[in-house]
Amino acid sequence: MSLDEIFALAYRVLSGAGLSRAHAEAVAHTIMVSERDACASHGLHRLPGCVMTIRSGKLSLDAEPKVEDVTPSLVRVDAGYGYSRLAFDRGTPSLVEKARRCGIAAMAINDCFHFSALWPEVEALTDLGLAALAMTPSHAWVAPAGGTRGLLGTNPIAFGWPRSGRHPYVFDFATSAMARSELARRKSEGTPIVEGIGLGPDGTPTTDASAALDGAMLTFGGHKGSALSTMIELMAGPLIGDRTSLASMEFDEDLKLAPCHGELVMAFDPAVMAGGRVDQGTAWAEALFSGFAEQGARLPSERRYAARARTIAEGVSVPRPLHERLLALES
Numbered sequence: 001m002s003l004d005e006i007f008a009l010a011y012r013v014l015s016g017a018g019l020s021r022a023h024a025e026a027v028a029h030t031i032m033v034s035e036r037d038a039c040a041s042h043g044l045h046r047l048p049g050c051v052m053t054i055r056s057g058k059l060s061l062d063a064e065p066k067v068e069d070v071t072p073s074l075v076r077v078d079a080g081y082g083y084s085r086l087a088f089d090r091g092t093p094s095l096v097e098k099a100r101r102c103g104i105a106a107m108a109i110n111d112c113f114h115f116s117a118l119w120p121e122v123e124a125l126t127d128l129g130l131a132a133l134a135m136t137p138s139h140a141w142v143a144p145a146g147g148t149r150g151l152l153g154t155n156p157i158a159f160g161w162p163r164s165g166r167h168p169y170v171f172d173f174a175t176s177a178m179a180r181s182e183l184a185r186r187k188s189e190g191t192p193i194v195e196g197i198g199l200g201p202d203g204t205p206t207t208d209a210s211a212a213l214d215g216a217m218l219t220f221g222g223h224k225g226s227a228l229s230t231m232i233e234l235m236a237g238p239l240i241g242d243r244t245s246l247a248s249m250e251f252d253e254d255l256k257l258a259p260c261h262g263e264l265v266m267a268f269d270p271a272v273m274a275g276g277r278v279d280q281g282t283a284w285a286e287a288l289f290s291g292f293a294e295q296g297a298r299l300p301s302e303r304r305y306a307a308r309a310r311t312i313a314e315g316v317s318v319p320r321p322l323h324e325r326l327l328a329l330e331s
């Protein structure tokens with residue numbers, strides 16, 4: 001399928017399920033760019049879950065995000081229980097203007113349903129010459145280091161650094177040791193996981209993906225990942241007056257929908273923060289990136305950028321069973 005066809009299919013499924021035009025376009029775009037960058041887990045594959053969330057009655061189908069200018073460096077967007085991406089799009093012009101004026105600015109998004117990868121949002125800011133950080137809680141599937149039960153979310157964090165004339169430096173990952181979708185795939189294939197990914201329902205280490213899904217996931221990096229994940233809970237939750245992953249899961253009432261919580265996005269303008277030293281700063285940053293290539297180490301997102309060049313030219317292969325399932329959802 002071409003990328004235009006992927007967007008059109010996603011849009012038809014979402015709007016057919018009842019999502020307003022603005023939200024359907026925003027979510028369809030996120031799904032299209034995920035397919036474009038070979039991040040299939042956040043592409044078309046997510047549409048059945050989106051339709052389930054749309055039909056749940058919990059998601060607002062047409063919430064118009066309310067943008068509030070809180071301080072010279074803080075913008076708040078009340079997503080009104082709609083999907084997150086439209087709220088991000090509506091608040092971004094103010095975030096960018098504030099970052100350019102203050103050097104550093106934050107956008108607090110409240111009460112949004114968030115299912116997607118964070119890199120599309122971070123890249124929207126690096127495209128404008130800003131460095132950016134984004135983070136969200138999710139659902140409480142992950143045990144803290146030393147614990148036995150789900151308390152933290154899979155809590156993704158993404159960072160972006162703008163590079164003139166080149167793709168930005170971007171990383172974006174969950175703080176769980178393995179993505180939940182990958183655990184589910186291992187369960188369906190009956191493939192084991194290594195120790196350190198999850199705990200069984202009895203709270204002991206397991207190599208059985210199914211037991212880890214029923215028990216608890218673990219963070220990457222032991223106590224360090226656990227602390228980073230806790231920071232994300234606090235910064236993208238209580239700091240902005242929004243839910244932790246535990247509260248998001250309670251809100252879900254076991255409907256297994258996309259998590260509903262807040263998101264924190266921060267933008268930094270190197271032109272302001274480095275001032276007259278910005279050219280020297282850029283040179284040092286580029287020397288750092290060159291050091292990766294000299295050692296044969298790749299930068300995060302290089303796989304995505306290579307996929308992007310390929311799919312823009314050639315389109316995307318979509319598994320036939322998935323395509324048929326989505327066509328059935330359209331009607």
Ligand code: NDP
Pocket residue numbers: 114115116117118119136137138154155156157158170171172173174175178179259298299300301302303304305
């Ligand atoms: P991955 O482990 O797939 O990738 C993490 C990052 O590391 C990517 O930026 C990736 O770049 C980079 N990377 C991977 N391998 C290498 C390598 N060998 N050298 C250098 N860099 C590398 O991510 P996760 O499975 O943890 O997360 C997948 C997605 O899920 C994320 O986009 C995240 O935002 C999303 N997510 C969303 C949640 C939500 O509730 N909204 C919850 C949890 C996760 P590249 O892509 O180029 O390989």
